[in-house]
Amino acid sequence: MIPVRGFEGKTVAVFGLGRTGLTAARALLAGKAKVIAWDEKASGREAAQAEGLTVKDLWAADWSQISALMLSPGVPLTHPKPHWVVEKAQAAGVEILGDIELFARTVNAAPAHKRPKVAAITGTNGKSTTTALLGHICRSAGRDTRIGGNIGYGVLSLDDMHGGAVYVLETSSYQLDLTSSLKADAAIILNISPDHLDRHGGMEGYIAAKRRILLNQDKGDTAIIGVDDPWCQQICTEITAANRRTIWPISAGRAMGRGVYVLQGVLYDATGDRVTEVADLLRARSLPGRHNWQNAAAAYAAARAMGISMADAAEGLRTFPGLAHRMETVATIGKVRFVNDSKATNADAARQAMSSYPRFYWIAGGVPKAGGIDSLTDLFPRIAKAYLIGDAAPAFGAALKDRAPAKECGTLEAAVMAAYADAKASGEEAVVLLSPACASFDQFADFEARGEAFRTAVQKLSKTPKGATA
Template sequence: MIPVRGFEGKTVAVFGLGRTGLTAARALVAGGAHVALWDENPASQDAARAEGFKVVDLRSADWSHFAALMLSPGVPLTHPQPHWTVKMARDAGVEILGDIELFARTVNAAPPHKRPKIIAITGTNGKSTTTALIGHLCASAGRDTRVGGNIGTGVLGLDDMHGGAVYVLELSSYQLDLTSSLKADATVLLNISPDHLDRHGGMDGYIAAKRRIFLNQGKGDTAIIGVDDPWCQQICTEITAANRRTIWPISAGKAMGRGVYALQGVLYDATGDRVTEMADLLRARSLPGRHNWQNACAAYAAATAIGIPAQDAVEGLLTFPGLAHRMETVGTLGRVRFVNDSKATNADAARQAMSSYPKFYWIAGGVAKAGGISELADLFPRVAKAYLIGEASLAFGQTLEGKAPIRHCASLEIATAAAYSDALDSGEDAIVLLSPACASFDQFSDFEARGEAFRAAVEGLGKIGAKAG
């Protein structure tokens, strides 16, 4: 745990008692603060009380007693409208912070010899894979590495800092909205495509939130920016013009005179005086497809930016084991391979997996994002058949009508069995791909639960096959 500094003897209100909120509460208390916790879910209140925390109904509390409000990132800050806690905090002049900001202030208050290296990663797609990949590269090179933030362990639940540690942090747009003083040694912005627009009031607000990751970078820091989409390309141009830091563009599709890029699966380093061929990414079994080549470029750039030797970084790319729910093979039955890409919660993310296979049996659906799957029309010829689930089933069926065979399924388990049956009947090597292009909240608590349900359905098919055999 990282004890939070700066609130000794003061009371901090904490709203939202999920993983982030409770972890922050523990860290605040460890640093000498008092906390007043609240959540509208009675079960979450009970969990806090079981740990000995004081649960206070913030709706009737005296906010003048609070030094700050620690807000969980899932709670609306500005859109569609500010949460009632946000309104009460602002009315009382109480500062609103997130857990990443608490971490940042604690790092900033530490003496120089105790300050760790920090690598911060954001982007619409690929940030979890890239975060895990950078963590793997740093750990493989012998660094004391802690990976967390929006992935795995909440940042304040990671081991306490020291001067030799490296913190590799995935940051969502929600977390960045609550962060103002984070200063990372290497900052990665992978890509931007429309997502979470309702929470940011539109595309401009979403881009502004992502851009906050660069707020405090200066001389000696490295900004690593994908330039394969127009929004990030513009940000790269503007930051380069400001000329306050080292900037390394990354690309998975074009050669550049500066930065790190991949062409046809070969990674090139152009951060020095010459372009050097560094790695054949086709040998990296857990990094298939062009989108993963961008992730690899970003990870290589970030690792070398903090001093990891280039060859150690290359070795890490080739030994990365992959990440659950991101193009993860969860089973093979006969000639049918099952790929779990449950993390694809929007169409742009689904495109990454769909582009990696010439033909596949596609399980899709859930709570659709704006635009649905219409932007994937160029990939519909690859769909051998689509098995549609959840709220989006009807709308997705209308989009796919006449372009690919479809079947509406009442559950993920039924869809998995139906896809397997059709793939088996094809008599060919086949891919059953769960890449929903949707949020999961209509049927599952999160994308991880959805991915685990798919894994269980595949395992169930295997048991049935074993009995039949």
């Protein structure tokens, strides 16, 4: 745990008592703050009470006695409208912040020789893979590396810092909205496409949230920006004009005079005086496809910015084992391969997996994002059949009508059973792909829970072990 500094003896309200909120409450207490906690759900309040936290209804609290509000990232800050607890804090002039900001202030408060290196990653798609990949490279190179943020573990639950430590943090737009003091030694913006627009009031607000990862960077820091989409191209141009930090563009499809890029699967380093061929990503089995080439370019660039040698960074790319819930093969039963891409919570993310297979049996649905699956029409001919679940099933069925066969299955388990039956009956080498293009919250707590439910459903199919491999 990282004890939070800067709130010693002060009262901090924590709202939202899921993983992030409970972790922040513990870290604040460890840093000698006074904590009052609240959640609108009884289960959250009960979890806090079980840990001995002071649970107090913040609606009736005396806000004049509160120094700060630690807000869980899932709670609306500005759109569609501010949550009532945000309005209470604002009315009282109470600062609102998130767990990444608590971490940043604790780093900034440490003496210079005790401050760790920090790499922060954001983007619409690829954040988790890039975070895990960069963490793997750093660990493989012998660095004391901690991986967290929006992936796996809340940042404040990671081991306490020291001057030789490296923190590799996935940061979502929700978290960045609550962050103002983070100074990343290496900051990555992978890509930007429309997502979470309801929470940010439109594309302008979403981009502004992503750009916050670059706040406070200065000479000696490195910004790594994907330039394969127009929004990131513009950001790269604008920060280049500012001419403070080191800026390395990355691309998964075109050569550049400066930066890191991939052409036909080969990664090139153009950050120095000459272009150097670094690695053949076609040999990196856990990094298939152009989208993963962008992730690899970003992770490699950040590793180099953190002082890791070219050879060690290339070896880390080659040995990366992959990421759970992202194009993860969970089993092969006979000729049918089951791929868990539950992390694909929007159409752009689903495109990455769908583009990797010439034909597949597609499990999709959940809580749809703006635009649904309209942007995927060019991939519909690859769909052998679609198995639709959750709230999006009727709309997705309408979008697929006369373009690809589809069946509304209701539940994920029913979809797995139906997809397997059809794939097996084809008699061909087949892929059953869970790549939902939707959020999970209609049926599951998060995409991880959805991915694990897919794994469980597949395991039930393979109880007869003949021909099955995990």
